[in-house]
Amino acid sequence: MNIILNNQSYEVPDGLTVLEAARRCGVYIPSLCYHPKTGPAGKCRACVVEIEGLRGLQTACTVRVRDGMKVFSNTERVLQAQRLVIDLLLSSGEHDCLSCEQNGVCELQQAAYFLGIERPTFRIERDRADDRSAEFIDRDPARCIACGRCVAGCNSTVVNEVLDFGFRAGETAVIVDDDLPMGASSCVQCGECVQLCPTGALTDKKARGLGRAWELEKVNTTCPYCGVGCQVTLHVDRARNRVVRVTGREVSPNQGMLCVKGRYAYEFPSSDKRLKYPMIKKDGQHVRVSWDEALDYTASRIKTIIDQHGPDTFSAFGSGRITNENNYAIQKFTRAVIGTNNVDHCART
Amino acid sequence: MTNSIEELQDAKVLFVIGSNTTEAHPVISYYMKRAVKRGATLVVSDPRKTDLTRWATLHVQHKVGTDIAYINGLIHEIFKNGWAREDFLRECTENPDVIREGVRDYPVEKASEICGVPVETMRRVARILGEAESTSLCYTLGITEHICGTDNVKTLANLQMVLGNLGKPAAGVNPLRGQNNVQGACDMGALPNVFHNYQPVNNPELSAKIAKAWGVPSLPQKPGYTMPTMLRKALDGGTKILYCVGDNTVQTEPHMAHTIKELEALEFFVVCDIFDNLTTPYADVIFPDTAWGEEDGTFTNSERRVQRVRRALTPPGEARSHWWVMQELGKRLGKDLGFTSANAVWEDMRKSATSCAGITWERIESLGLQWPCPTLEHPGTTFLHRDGRFTRGKGLFSVTKWIPQAEPPDAEYPLVLSTGRRLWHYHSGTQTRNSKGFENIFGEELLEISPADAAALGIRNGDRVRATSRRGSIELTAWVTDRSAPGVVWCAFHFAEVCANVLTIDKFDSVTETAEYKACAIRVEKIGDGQPLGAGISRQARP
Amino acid sequence: MLSETAILRIKDQIARYPHRESALMPALDTAQRENGNYLSREAIREVAGLVGVTFSKAYGVATYYSMYNTERVGRYHLCVDTNVPAYLAGAERILAHLCRTLKIRVGETTPDGLFTLSEVEDLGSCGTCPVIQVNDVYYEKMTVAKTDALIASLREGIMPPRKDGSHYGTACSILLKNRGRKNAHTLAVYKRTGGYKALAKALAMQPAELLDMVKHATVRGRGGAGFPAGMKWGFLPKNDPRPVYLICNADEGEPGTFKDRQIMQYDPHLLIEGMAIAAHTIGCRQAFIYIRGEFEWIARILEEAIGEAKTAGLLGQLDIIVHRGKGSYECGEETALIESLEGKRGCPRIKPPFPANVGLYGCPTIVNNVETLSVMPFVVAHGPEAFRAIGTVGNYGPKLFGVSGAVRKPGVYEFPLGTPLETVLAAAGGVVGQLKAVIVGGLSVPILTAEEARGLPLDYDACIKAGTMLGSGGIMVMNEKVSIPSIALRAIEFYAHESCGQCTPCREGSVVVKRLLQGLVAGRGSAADIDTVLSICDTVIGSTLCPTGDAWGMPIRAMVRKFRTEFESLIR
Ligand SMILES: Cc1cc2nc3c(=O)[nH]c(=O)nc-3n(C[C@H](O)[C@H](O)[C@H](O)COP(=O)(O)O)c2cc1C
Numbered sequence A: 001m002n003i004i005l006n007n008q009s010y011e012v013p014d015g016l017t018v019l020e021a022a023r024r025c026g027v028y029i030p031s032l033c034y035h036p037k038t039g040p041a042g043k044c045r046a047c048v049v050e051i052e053g054l055r056g057l058q059t060a061c062t063v064r065v066r067d068g069m070k071v072f073s074n075t076e077r078v079l080q081a082q083r084l085v086i087d088l089l090l091s092s093g094e095h096d097c098l099s100c101e102q103n104g105v106c107e108l109q110q111a112a113y114f115l116g117i118e119r120p121t122f123r124i125e126r127d128r129a130d131d132r133s134a135e136f137i138d139r140d141p142a143r144c145i146a147c148g149r150c151v152a153g154c155n156s157t158v159v160n161e162v163l164d165f166g167f168r169a170g171e172t173a174v175i176v177d178d179d180l181p182m183g184a185s186s187c188v189q190c191g192e193c194v195q196l197c198p199t200g201a202l203t204d205k206k207a208r209g210l211g212r213a214w215e216l217e218k219v220n221t222t223c224p225y226c227g228v229g230c231q232v233t234l235h236v237d238r239a240r241n242r243v244v245r246v247t248g249r250e251v252s253p254n255q256g257m258l259c260v261k262g263r264y265a266y267e268f269p270s271s272d273k274r275l276k277y278p279m280i281k282k283d284g285q286h287v288r289v290s291w292d293e294a295l296d297y298t299a300s301r302i303k304t305i306i307d308q309h310g311p312d313t314f315s316a317f318g319s320g321r322i323t324n325e326n327n328y329a330i331q332k333f334t335r336a337v338i339g340t341n342n343v344d345h346c347a348r349t
Numbered sequence B: 001m002t003n004s005i006e007e008l009q010d011a012k013v014l015f016v017i018g019s020n021t022t023e024a025h026p027v028i029s030y031y032m033k034r035a036v037k038r039g040a041t042l043v044v045s046d047p048r049k050t051d052l053t054r055w056a057t058l059h060v061q062h063k064v065g066t067d068i069a070y071i072n073g074l075i076h077e078i079f080k081n082g083w084a085r086e087d088f089l090r091e092c093t094e095n096p097d098v099i100r101e102g103v104r105d106y107p108v109e110k111a112s113e114i115c116g117v118p119v120e121t122m123r124r125v126a127r128i129l130g131e132a133e134s135t136s137l138c139y140t141l142g143i144t145e146h147i148c149g150t151d152n153v154k155t156l157a158n159l160q161m162v163l164g165n166l167g168k169p170a171a172g173v174n175p176l177r178g179q180n181n182v183q184g185a186c187d188m189g190a191l192p193n194v195f196h197n198y199q200p201v202n203n204p205e206l207s208a209k210i211a212k213a214w215g216v217p218s219l220p221q222k223p224g225y226t227m228p229t230m231l232r233k234a235l236d237g238g239t240k241i242l243y244c245v246g247d248n249t250v251q252t253e254p255h256m257a258h259t260i261k262e263l264e265a266l267e268f269f270v271v272c273d274i275f276d277n278l279t280t281p282y283a284d285v286i287f288p289d290t291a292w293g294e295e296d297g298t299f300t301n302s303e304r305r306v307q308r309v310r311r312a313l314t315p316p317g318e319a320r321s322h323w324w325v326m327q328e329l330g331k332r333l334g335k336d337l338g339f340t341s342a343n344a345v346w347e348d349m350r351k352s353a354t355s356c357a358g359i360t361w362e363r364i365e366s367l368g369l370q371w372p373c374p375t376l377e378h379p380g381t382t383f384l385h386r387d388g389r390f391t392r393g394k395g396l397f398s399v400t401k402w403i404p405q406a407e408p409p410d411a412e413y414p415l416v417l418s419t420g421r422r423l424w425h426y427h428s429g430t431q432t433r434n435s436k437g438f439e440n441i442f443g444e445e446l447l448e449i450s451p452a453d454a455a456a457l458g459i460r461n462g463d464r465v466r467a468t469s470r471r472g473s474i475e476l477t478a479w480v481t482d483r484s485a486p487g488v489v490w491c492a493f494h495f496a497e498v499c500a501n502v503l504t505i506d507k508f509d510s511v512t513e514t515a516e517y518k519a520c521a522i523r524v525e526k527i528g529d530g531q532p533l534g535a536g537i538s539r540q541a542r543p
Numbered sequence C: 001m002l003s004e005t006a007i008l009r010i011k012d013q014i015a016r017y018p019h020r021e022s023a024l025m026p027a028l029d030t031a032q033r034e035n036g037n038y039l040s041r042e043a044i045r046e047v048a049g050l051v052g053v054t055f056s057k058a059y060g061v062a063t064y065y066s067m068y069n070t071e072r073v074g075r076y077h078l079c080v081d082t083n084v085p086a087y088l089a090g091a092e093r094i095l096a097h098l099c100r101t102l103k104i105r106v107g108e109t110t111p112d113g114l115f116t117l118s119e120v121e122d123l124g125s126c127g128t129c130p131v132i133q134v135n136d137v138y139y140e141k142m143t144v145a146k147t148d149a150l151i152a153s154l155r156e157g158i159m160p161p162r163k164d165g166s167h168y169g170t171a172c173s174i175l176l177k178n179r180g181r182k183n184a185h186t187l188a189v190y191k192r193t194g195g196y197k198a199l200a201k202a203l204a205m206q207p208a209e210l211l212d213m214v215k216h217a218t219v220r221g222r223g224g225a226g227f228p229a230g231m232k233w234g235f236l237p238k239n240d241p242r243p244v245y246l247i248c249n250a251d252e253g254e255p256g257t258f259k260d261r262q263i264m265q266y267d268p269h270l271l272i273e274g275m276a277i278a279a280h281t282i283g284c285r286q287a288f289i290y291i292r293g294e295f296e297w298i299a300r301i302l303e304e305a306i307g308e309a310k311t312a313g314l315l316g317q318l319d320i321i322v323h324r325g326k327g328s329y330e331c332g333e334e335t336a337l338i339e340s341l342e343g344k345r346g347c348p349r350i351k352p353p354f355p356a357n358v359g360l361y362g363c364p365t366i367v368n369n370v371e372t373l374s375v376m377p378f379v380v381a382h383g384p385e386a387f388r389a390i391g392t393v394g395n396y397g398p399k400l401f402g403v404s405g406a407v408r409k410p411g412v413y414e415f416p417l418g419t420p421l422e423t424v425l426a427a428a429g430g431v432v433g434q435l436k437a438v439i440v441g442g443l444s445v446p447i448l449t450a451e452e453a454r455g456l457p458l459d460y461d462a463c464i465k466a467g468t469m470l471g472s473g474g475i476m477v478m479n480e481k482v483s484i485p486s487i488a489l490r491a492i493e494f495y496a497h498e499s500c501g502q503c504t505p506c507r508e509g510s511v512v513v514k515r516l517l518q519g520l521v522a523g524r525g526s527a528a529d530i531d532t533v534l535s536i537c538d539t540v541i542g543s544t545l546c547p548t549g550d551a552w553g554m555p556i557r558a559m560v561r562k563f564r565t566e567f568e569s570l571i572r
């Protein structure tokens, strides 16, 4: 169908909201409480637009497009309403972007930049202490804009049901269980709320100070833990050769969701306890050798033994933790090179 | 899994048995809980009060190791009330009368005596399943890690066939795979009886086909040994070389003391891994492997989805990918395996593949594909047996009979020990314990014991206890919790220092040779006072 | 630890509702009552367990509603309403006097644990303020002397009986026809004056016929928006398998409004009969009366009356649950009310979908004001034409006007819609002093100067033409002594306290406007502040999720615009 957005005509598929349609057309409309996964909430009021034929301002996230719909996201009235929203949000929190982990990927910052807001007009003081009690997630309620994405995520995407809103009016705040510090709560540190948070109110503790979003290289891969096979993006500091953060990819099978292991148990490759060199046991001691020595030695031992006792005295374990390619290589080696079917893995645990 | 993970959220009825999903497969549990929020009925059958039971419509606490009696009782009741899907039985299964006959011995009253579930509850479960339009059944190692594991699985398959719950969305028989790539290891032929894609080694035609693809004159057609057999044969000289990749055998096989004896009896033991662990000390040669994040390749998840893993880090020291090691060893033993890159290995596999033949790295660049995917045009398969068509033709029932656990509790060892996984750790702990923060949240293994048993033994929450089986003993801290049913204690095998596998029994299922990790007899005694555990340990968002 | 009785009571409450979560609010109330009017964290956890909701949800609800005391309070919790009508009646003096007498500040408890003093928002007692609510009891028309007597009595451990009586008058004898009759709240008396005949007639009719009748009568909703009830009922989906719910909105939270309580307290069967008629028309078997929790005694009167009607077999299959709010103005908004009835925080929903399609528990739901439902017996008994014979074109029927502020006989008066303001004010004993300004539809509508108000016919359309709204018909009269900036400040304080906190312009905008007006009234403001207030109001209007943004944006803007010089005179 056809819509007219700021006097320009665009073709868009049926069934979209005005906000989704605008995004597809490359037209930026500020929005904070909307996330494709938690759906339209109509709460932040940052995405208000004018729509011909409808009274007052409309939230682009809640109205569906109709053929021939005329939408204006750039009239003075619209921009003034959007500016007030962003200005009030900046005024009611402590948005010191310099010290914020979210700097550069913050949706509030982006909206402020777009609307040309340099600094907040008002100053709404509120007493909101940081919560650094949890192992992996830092909470900075002073950067919370009460958009509700974390609450919706915790309750309806991962259904861990830890977060909710407490108190009301200007005191409205996200609470963890019955307003406990996160570290003392029932939170399982799945990090869905962090991933959904548009600002720096919820951040990954372990990534703090380890690199700005734009400095990190993104590599898509699969989680190395259970059999769900969650899709993740690694945020990598190439220079220091380490993973700084992990986020879930919004695709099958996990749709962005992860568990604590997939999201936060990523440092083990960089552990200094790694095995780094081939070793051979000499006089009861493992000593470092070159690959050539290790391989030659291994090949000759294998050869000697199977020549003497037959290939079936050779057995190999593949593994449910290594790649398909490595497992295939092991079975092919065992069958084609050694000549036995004695290959198995611990498929049962 | 016959079906897909995301389908679970659309299920109307979910039957979860022997699966601590919230801890072992958290993301799958999210989908289950979503289904509950959308109005699905969730029946959790588990001797333990797992986290998931708090979302369950019904938690059925059958006794450890009585799954066959319990499920056969349900099937009996389903037939009795005319809830069986007769059309499905007629059209899609070969021998419906066998099962009708086969559960004769399990009226609910009798089944109830064995499994300890009240008759009324069994009737209620049968009604829920019987009246449901479709039911998705999920299970994990609580089903397979028994000496009757194979029969347990068959019984579940029987149930789902009787209910006609195969070949449609949000239904099926769904084993949730414990490790990230057990599915892939099986698919890739790291099994003694099949090549990649489950092509039997004893099928001469297939053997010849693969031999040709691999450029060898012939391949051995006699199926090989399973892991426990390989180990067992070390003691009588039948196994002399063990080439072990990515497996911390000492910590993860049952009856640790015995496992060590077996490894010590080997003539030549090669271990390829990323960390020193309980197994490496016994190795004659250690190869340093690349870890996750350091190499390219693929994993296959529980729903048969082949997905990319990618290299993001430079491996430390001289660690190398294992396919390279195989190539180098092959060369030295006179055979060029043709492995020049991980992708080349995959392509080599594809040449003689069947169900994965249509999957290339290119196709799965941004999103994985689910096999069967036989051709490059095939879109992949979200659920198997569409419209009740089974690979082998029609569905086949095989009757199962309940047998007691290998080592029932007795006066000397009066408690049943069951083992498993925790949310905060993985497998033998090398990955999670070498990542920051996990030890702070959960830093030592706890023995979960019911308030009733604890009281009888004079144990308070946080006390130090010793757990002893016929095979060994460990000392750890007691967590007195109603997660454990009376008579059953539980701990995980993540911690090398206090590992459940010191206690577990090396008795195996006769077909799969899976050990009975879920049941052995032990006794528990208090050895000292301790600090009471904080409430935080149980992490409950709802009562 | 909750007592056995409390647990049983909570289980009963759970069983009472179609969905157990709805019992969360009453269950929290039970727990609080059981524990000296204090709701501890442990008690909230226990309730969460019984009702089957998460800890965060229960705690979120407990901290949303102002009547739950998550801090300990004294044996007597003194709540003084200081909202605009009370302010006009001098409630501040009573509050100050209490501080002096009890030697505590607002929000504190006396060291002996006897008294806690709170300043609260509108108690729905505008015609009889100043009012002090002590635990469940209202003490109205308070003076300093009466306050002293009350405190003395409480110190003795005696709660004096509640005394009734606001001024009233009726020119129609429809809604207040039984007012003044002894025991009018009983079924016997109600029946004696012809009660339940209309219901009998309605039950003999087809729902479609009844709907046409109500549509033709054009009963505009008395809750504020003036939307015709018949048309709203007509929006219910046809042939839908879901149950239909009827909710009577008895939240009566709009400052200046105290009309619905007159019907519910003195003539509860009128409302019940009206609800039964409506229920029959729309095919509803489960109805609710959502009443503000402060009206505890009225809630009990209603429950008793419903019981009587049920026992007498008058309600057939209809069940009516009286659900108490717990201190939130916002819950008067129909979708917030529905959320609240579902056991949640009172946050309005996005519309569409409208409640008629997706309302309570996701089912078709009709929400109507007490007064709207209470005219139904008249419409049915006398026919739509008789109803249309009252009032002006398009604005038919009788209307209750609550008059408060600078009049001699503040109270509630029944007149046909379209009656001139002067007539109503005369009935209320006339203005004390010089009329300066008047708000005719509750605090949420734009103020009128004396000039603008002259000759204003009190109906929906005429008010709109005059740049205001009839709203709930709560008329607040201000004379020359009243400072409009102070009224504006008191008004925004109210909204900043009652905003549900969901959407940005209302949650934060109300706080900013409050700070600016505080500054101005305290003599710390500047001319720029006045412009900022105006510009925030301008922008907020029409840009919030629910009408509450407009509900403060419009009146504050009107006060500033119309009385700007008064604001400017505050600038030093
Ligand atoms: C903030 C706010 C508060 C409201 N409070 C009340 C109230 O206390 N009582 C009431 O009947 N309607 C109130 N309403 C109006 C209701 O939303 C709704 O329109 C009304 O109950 C419908 O009934 P009616 O059509 O019979 O008037 C309020 C609306 C808003 C926006």
Ligand code: SF4
Pocket: A094, A095, A096, A097, A098, A100, A101, A102, A103, A104, A106, A107, A108, A109, A143, A198, A199, A200, A201
């Ligand atoms: S949350 Fe966004 S706007 Fe606030 S400090 Fe962080 S980056 Fe800046």
Ligand code: SF4
Pocket: A137, A153, A154, A158, A160, A161, A162, A163, A186, A187, A188, A189, A190, A191, A192, A193, A194
């Ligand atoms: S980390 Fe997960 S469980 Fe914890 S609050 Fe966030 S979403 Fe909820």
Ligand code: SF4
Pocket: A143, A144, A145, A146, A147, A148, A149, A150, A151, A174, A193, A196, A197, A198, A199, A201, A202
């Ligand atoms: S913490 Fe983040 S996601 Fe949650 S409400 Fe605040 S800003 Fe939104």
Ligand code: SF4
Pocket: C330, C347, C348, C498, C499, C500, C501, C502, C503, C504, C506, C507, C544, C545, C546, C547, C548, C549
């Ligand atoms: S306008 Fe105010 S009361 Fe209404 S939804 Fe927004 S914040 Fe809540």
